Amino acid sequence: MGNPIKHSKSPAIHTMFAARTGESVHYEALLVEPGDFRQAVDRFFLGGGRGLNITLPFKQEAWQLADRLTERARLAGAVNTLWKDDEGLLWGDTTDGVGLVRDLICNHEQSITGKQVLILGAGGAVRGIIAPLLEQGPAHITIANRTESRALALAELFDLSGTVAACGFAEVVGPFDLIINGTSASLQGECPALPDSVLHANTVVYDMMYSAHNTVFIQWAKDRGCIGIYDGLGMLVEQAAESFSIWRKIRPETIGVVAKIRSGLI
Ligand code: ATR
Numbered sequence: 001m002g003n004p005i006k007h008s009k010s011p012a013i014h015t016m017f018a019a020r021t022g023e024s025v026h027y028e029a030l031l032v033e034p035g036d037f038r039q040a041v042d043r044f045f046l047g048g049g050r051g052l053n054i055t056l057p058f059k060q061e062a063w064q065l066a067d068r069l070t071e072r073a074r075l076a077g078a079v080n081t082l083w084k085d086d087e088g089l090l091w092g093d094t095t096d097g098v099g100l101v102r103d104l105i106c107n108h109e110q111s112i113t114g115k116q117v118l119i120l121g122a123g124g125a126v127r128g129i130i131a132p133l134l135e136q137g138p139a140h141i142t143i144a145n146r147t148e149s150r151a152l153a154l155a156e157l158f159d160l161s162g163t164v165a166a167c168g169f170a171e172v173v174g175p176f177d178l179i180i181n182g183t184s185a186s187l188q189g190e191c192p193a194l195p196d197s198v199l200h201a202n203t204v205v206y207d208m209m210y211s212a213h214n215t216v217f218i219q220w221a222k223d224r225g226c227i228g229i230y231d232g233l234g235m236l237v238e239q240a241a242e243s244f245s246i247w248r249k250i251r252p253e254t255i256g257v258v259a260k261i262r263s264g265l266i
Contacts, residue, residue: 001040002055005029010053012266013240017252025248037061045084051247052082053240059094059124066092075158076128081243093246096125097132099239100180100208100232105136107234107255110178110204112136118176119143120192121183122150122166125208129182130158138163144172146183146192174198179221181207186215196224204228210236212264234258 002008008029018025032040037058044052054062059078063069066079067089073079079092104110117138119126122145133141143166145151151166158164174197185192186209205221210233214222221229237254245251260266 001030001032001052001058003032003057005031010240013237013257014244016257017244021250021252023248038065053243054080062092066090072131075131078124078128081246083247094128095239095242097129098242100129100235101132101136102238103234108230112138114139115177117141118179118198120181121145122154126182127154144169169193172198175200176203178204181217186217189216191216191220199224206230208232208235233261
């Protein structure tokens with residue numbers, strides 16, 4: 001469920017998961033009007049629906065609607081996966097953060113443990129990835145945002161062990177082992193204004209956004225000779241796989257699905 005929803009690749013991704021696991025799944029995109037979200041969720045489950053993915057602009061509303069939240073969803077303040085348990089309670093989880101972590105570790109063989117991490121942005125997308133990143137035991141996380149106060153608020157929320165700090169882009173002091181772009185700047189064809197000193201020879205750069213062409217941020221990293229550069233397609237497929245395994249208790253293979261989307265076959 002979302003609005004807009006036509007662009008969503010999730011129906012194609014879940015249909016491929018179903019074919020690969022032999023599960024009988026019908027997954028379609030549902031356009032929901034603002035103000036009708038709660039009723040739409042009720043209608044869906046009353047009609048026999050078994051599980052929902054929620055995208056913009058309803059992720060916070062889904063968080064409020066859920067009877068029970070996983071710990072990572074509670075911290076994220078947003079929910080992208082809903083299902084009902086045997087007692088009829090509505091559960092909410094968020095799979096974006098674990099999707100990012102799995103893409104980095106399993107698909108790209110990049111460890112987060114002990115690393116100096118820079119996260120760009122302090123919106124809902126970034127809030128959802130901090131707890132799963134912290135679970136990997138990075139040496140330190142810096143959250144940098146155009147509006148510094150939002151970064152500070154996020155750092156305060158998650159800094160239980162002195163591992164998370166915040167600043168504006170101009171104050172970032174590098175270098176970092178891993179830089180993750182969680183801003184929506186690419187949508188406006190812009191790139192967060194970072195000094196080149198954030199990079200060292202082996203800095204890994206990850207854009208949570210995916211587009212068929214290089215995002216401005218990916219191009220920024222390419223222009224500076226970075227070697228490990230990844231976009232968010234793997235994260236998109238891994239968050240879907242996590243939702244699928246919550247609903248169906250079986251984890252689909254993802255590499256082939258990423259390859260199909262990358263080659264433009266879907
Ligand atoms: P989302 O849920 O996708 O995270 P959001 O909550 O609107 O959406 O957050 C968007 C993030 O991208 C914010 O960190 C925003 O910075 P501000 O907090 O200063 O608004 C960041 N962002 C958007 N456009 C940007 C740009 N052109 N340059 C840098 N950061 C940008």
